[in-house]
Amino acid sequence: MPVFRLAMHPASEGDALMLSWGEEDALHRALIDLGRTKNYRALKPLLQTIGTFELFAISHIDADHIEGAVPLFAEPALPFTARNVWFNAYSQLVDARERLRDAETLGVDQAEKVTAGIKASGWPWNSQFASRIVSTGSPEAAAPLTFAGGLKLTLLSPTDQELTRLLPTWERALAEAHLRKEDKEPVELAETEGREILGSLNVEALAARQFSGDGTRPNGSSIAFIAEFDQKRVLMAADSHADVIEAALERLGHSAENPLRLDCLKVSHHGSKANTSPAVLSLIDCTRFAFSTDGSHHGHPDAETIARILKHDPGRRKTLIFNFRQPSTEQWDDENLRTRWHYDCLFPEAGKEGIEFEL
Incomplete structure (x- = not known):
């Protein structure tokens, strides 16, 4: 019996995601992001046990x-092997800019930790794209990309334009993420910023707040895709911008009259109010929404995002899936709200963090 699962491992306020597909005794896997330093260290034994990933994105x-x-x-010694690596480094950003200019592409080697590590690993890096750019502007992205075991990925983000926009702030973004070679070991963030825990959640009022899209350049460069296996689909949105996802879905022929059927939306930017627009929700047919965050640093998921989801589809039964039970998620585990807006909450087992579920 084929299985298709998504695991949202504990990744602080970020992502450490794993897709599994195939027969139970012969699963294939993809790893998407690795969260923060402490999250990788906690996950390392599992990565060693798995041994091989079809994709590390x-x-x-x-x-x-x-x-x-x-x-x-x-x-x-690397704890696992990846048959494919997807990552856009500085050279990919430069080449995307030159492709937009219709000029000969330039190879730029920006020395930083992850780029150097990928090169040293010997893992195939962006090899499914002739240009070596993971972008919807690459010809290969016009059709789904296939992986061993029958998984198909349809790339939705980034565009060449979004990659190019990141160029002027690349060095600053590297410094903020402690990714330059000269940077010391990253320091864990412990503070909480911008948290808004509402005593009484008014879904109507929250959903009515005006949507203002995310303009941050690193988020715009996010690799986001639809993963499909055994007629099931999940949209892995990373921190992608809503307008980029909206345009990609429309290019695929989807509309309010012909929405994309999804078995799950892994919600963009951990449920930030600036990344899941009413327009995107109108282009998908989905009743399960997954949020990866412990709520630290920014207090995600934002209440407006969940309210938009509930208000968009008030009649059908929906499921909100969280990989941490924390104030910004626990406030939705309210019987009156669940009854009024026809939804259920799925949390990790008591005493545990992280969650895995069937798609």
């Missing part, structure tokens, strides 16, 4: 997605 250079890759590539 590093979605973008925000620390809560990529920081764990720094100690990974510092290991004297």
Whole structure:
């Protein structure tokens, strides 16, 4: 009996995600991001047990997605093997800019920890793209990319334009994520910023707040895709911008009248109010929504995002899936709200962090 699962491992406020597909006794796996340093170290024994991944995708250079890759590539012996690596480094950004200019591409070697680690690993890096750019602007992205065991990935983000926009701030983004070669070991963030825990959640009022899209350049460069296996689909949105996902879905022929059927949306940017727009929700047919965050640093998921999801589809039964029970998620585990808005909450088992579920 084929299985298709998504695991959201504990990754602080970030992502350490694993897709598993195939027969139970012969599963294939993809790893997407590695959270922070402490998250990688906690996950390392499992990675060693698995041994081989069909894909290791590093979605973008925000620390809560990529920081764990720094100690990974510092290991004297890597704990696993990846048959494919997806990551856009500085050279990919430059080549995307030159492709937009319709000029000869330039190879630029920006020395930083993850790029150097990927090169040293010998793992095939962006090899499924002739340009070596993981972008919807690459011809290979016009059709689903296939992986061993029958998984298909349809790339939705980034565009060449979004990669190019990151160029002027690449060095600053590297410094903020402690990814330059001269940077010391990343320091764990412990503070909480911007948390808004509401005593009484008014879904109507929250959903009515005006949507204002994310403009941060690293998030715009996120690798986001639809993963499909055995007629089931999950949209892995990383920290992607809503307008980029909206445009990609429309290019695929989806509309409010012909929405994309999904078995799960792994919600963009940990449920930030700036990354899941009403327009995106109108382009998908989905009743399960997954959020990866412990709520630290930014207090995600934002209440507006969940309210938009509930208000968009008030009649059908929905499921909100969380990999941490924390104030920003626990506030939704309210019987009156669940009854009024027809949804259930799925949390990790008592005393545990992280969650795995069937798609």
